[in-house]
Amino acid sequence: MSSSVFDWVAQSWGPSPPTRDGAVLGCDYTYTVRSERGFVAALISETAFPALDAATKSTGYLTVRLAPRSVLPTIDPKIKLNMGPGVKPKQWLTSNFQLNIDGINASKVSRIAPFVVRRPIEVKTSGGTTTLEAGAVDFPSLRVTLSMVGADSWFDWYEDFVLNGNNGPAAERKGSIRLLAPSLVDELVRVDLDGLGIYRLTTDKDEDAPADQIPRLTAHLYCEQMTLVPGGAP
Numbered sequence: 001m002s003s004s005v006f007d008w009v010a011q012s013w014g015p016s017p018p019t020r021d022g023a024v025l026g027c028d029y030t031y032t033v034r035s036e037r038g039f040v041a042a043l044i045s046e047t048a049f050p051a052l053d054a055a056t057k058s059t060g061y062l063t064v065r066l067a068p069r070s071v072l073p074t075i076d077p078k079i080k081l082n083m084g085p086g087v088k089p090k091q092w093l094t095s096n097f098q099l100n101i102d103g104i105n106a107s108k109v110s111r112i113a114p115f116v117v118r119r120p121i122e123v124k125t126s127g128g129t130t131t132l133e134a135g136a137v138d139f140p141s142l143r144v145t146l147s148m149v150g151a152d153s154w155f156d157w158y159e160d161f162v163l164n165g166n167n168g169p170a171a172e173r174k175g176s177i178r179l180l181a182p183s184l185v186d187e188l189v190r191v192d193l194d195g196l197g198i199y200r201l202t203t204d205k206d207e208d209a210p211a212d213q214i215p216r217l218t219a220h221l222y223c224e225q226m227t228l229v230p231g232g233a234p
Helices: 003-012 152-163
Strands: 020-027 033-049 063-067 070-075 097-101 109-112 115-118 121-126 129-134 142-147 173-180 187-204 216-230
Touching (some): 003 033, 003 216, 033 129, 152 187, 152 216
Antiparallel strands (some): 020 033, 033 063, 033 070, 097 173, 109 142, 142 216, 173 187, 187 216
16 A cells, blocks of 8 residues: 555554545556445544464455545546556565564464454534544454463463463563564564553363474453554554
8 A cells, every 4th residue: 555545544543543635446457437426524433453374375455444425425436546657566475474472482473363443433413514433442452372392481481471470561561562564574564562461371282183283372452452553654
């Protein structure tokens, strides 16, 4: 997506989410617009991330749900979009990700379950005027799968944070989820994580798996704050 779209999504997670006017265009294979549905003063109410899985080669999509103040009638403009010479969409694979957590070895993480950032939008009408009011952002928990090998820091974190009860704000951690280009170097977008805490750690063992297969762990983490950072930003 263009940087302006990522900027809008990023701002929608903040204290003053902006509204945008726009349209959803339905195009054929020649990029001729066959339908156009305009919207006015839309807020972003949901941003959904797919499962991030190192074992798959699936193309990933970010799903954004809009809450517009009003929707315009559908029209058929029959306008051909100018996509520029040689422009081809860049495919992002859900296997191209990296999780980082301060003080924790996350190099063996193989999967992060789908997660959704939600913001309730309330419609208010006064004197014939309709307005939208954004509520507080609901940042989701994360479910992380990793190999038992090299998981000592995860066990130590769980023991200290949960079993020993050292789970105050000062003990919470920072981290990030990086979505990477095919080069696995360039960063397309990053989700910064703040106020991370672990509250559950379980062992997963497939009964049909070979006896010598290394079992996996599933860690359940809560996160107080997430910040979307467009690619290339510090």
